[in-house]
Structures are given as structure tokens and as C-alpha cells.
Amino acid sequence: MVTLENPDLERYPRFREALAAARVAELEAGDALFIPYGWWHHVQSLDRINVLVNYWWADSAHIQLPSPLSTSLLAMLTLRSLPPQQQRAFLAMIRHYVTDEAEPGSHIPTQARGILGSPGPKEVAGFRRALREALSD
Numbered sequence: 001m002v003t004l005e006n007p008d009l010e011r012y013p014r015f016r017e018a019l020a021a022a023r024v025a026e027l028e029a030g031d032a033l034f035i036p037y038g039w040w041h042h043v044q045s046l047d048r049i050n051v052l053v054n055y056w057w058a059d060s061a062h063i064q065l066p067s068p069l070s071t072s073l074l075a076m077l078t079l080r081s082l083p084p085q086q087q088r089a090f091l092a093m094i095r096h097y098v099t100d101e102a103e104p105g106s107h108i109p110t111q112a113r114g115i116l117g118s119p120g121p122k123e124v125a126g127f128r129r130a131l132r133e134a135l136s137d
Contacts (some may be wrong), residue, residue: 004042066128 002012009016025033026046035041043052056067079087097104097116105116115127 004044066131 002008002015007015007019027033037056045052079090082090105113108116110117114123119127
């Protein structure tokens, strides 16, 4: 939202911190730049004709799963409109089941863990079906 060439630092005061941490790379014909997954970046073309290829990939273990971006979009669509108390409850549940170090399903037999385990193609297909049905309402 900030105009990089002329940032409004009164409206976006934290952008000053981003500028201090920014890195610049000017590429020539045939050059390539690897930007780590999840890094915010800005691209500016300096010549009249340019080609930019942006490719996100997942490691082979996660290729069958939906993109984390899909998760973010669904969360924005569904959680943002909830009252703050409900948002906090869902975020706590997400932290517990998704990002906490503890294994929340470790007390459940491996074959019965469902989504808390390591889902195979059959389970992933079932989760996708359930999501499609939920989104089609």
C-alpha cells in the first residue's frame, strides 16, 4: 500500500523500519534471483521490455496439499467477520493444532488420528471434498 518511490511516512510510520531492512538487487539480462518463501518483495522494471517469472513451489511431501495461501484466504473470509472473542478462540485452536510444538494427537492411536496424523491421498481427498461442500453453500 505504500508507494516505494515516495512513501507517506506519517500514514505508514513503520515503513521506515522496512526500508532500513530492505535489500536491493538490480538484475541484468539472463540473471535470476531466488527469494526465500514468504519474503515480501517489490519488483520495478527499469527497461521498456521486461520478463518476470514468479514461481512458488512446495517440497514433494506437501505437493498434494492445498497451498497455505488458500488457508490464509479462507481464514480472512471466515474469521475476520467474527466478534473478537470468537476470533481469539479460533486462533488459539489453530495455534494448538497447527503451530504448537506439542503433538496434540499423540495420545490417539496412529491409525485413528485423521487430520492430526500424516494424511495420505485418501484422507486429503476427503478433506478437499469436505471443504468444497462447505464452500458451496
